[in-house]
Amino acid sequence: MAVLIDTDVVSFLYKDDGRGASYLPYLSNQLPIISFMTLAELERWTLARNWGSRKRQHLMKYLRRYVVHSTSSLLCRKWAEVVDGARRRGRPIATSDGWVAATAALLDVPLLTHNSADFESVPGLNLISEKGAY
Template sequence: MALEVVLDTDVASGLFKRDLPPWLAGRLVGCRPAITFVTLAELNKWMHLRAWALPRRERLEQWMRPLPVLPGTPKVAHMWGEISAYAQWRGRPRPQNDAWIAACCLAFEMPLATLNVKGFADFVEYEGLVLLEP
């Protein structure tokens, strides 16, 4: 069975643009990718901020269509509250969207593929988040 993996927004964007580092592209071969509701929102926001022409917007939407989207469930919300509070107690609050993505991965027990390893390091160390490594 193929490994299910959550794509961080940077990785989803890189896959769409066909611009990922070779080590990560190789690690994703044979995996079943998913995105979070946060990544869906961020990609949508960027598309509108950059005023993409209709053909490019349609290509992105077509590219995302088969990807499962992990929703913001009550379990995810509770996980977000917990890991955000712990990060703040440690004196290292994390960006909200990164915390939501980490909460989704933890709640659904799925690893994360990200180029922002440093940004998720605390979630790995303290919360047990699993990253797709080279």
């Protein structure tokens, strides 16, 4: 079994933020996957915070525990469906969140996120969030 992990949860786990602990049970015996978009967001994070090469290398080493799902023509089509569907329902989704949602939908795996409201406009997603638990 596999689970897609949103950027916020990866960040909590990496920074050893207390909110991350509530997501650990969902990762037990699961293949942990992140979207290429999560990797891109974390790369931007290192630039925005002016990280040096040592800190960035530490993050990249940490991220090796996750399978990064890359883009494909199938994922591009799924992203278009997700983003356009959300727009048609009157609840547009951010481009980056659209990629994460499309990845979870394409792989048909649960999405672990602390920001479930960002994905509620995408029908059929299996959202797992512990936001209220913390």
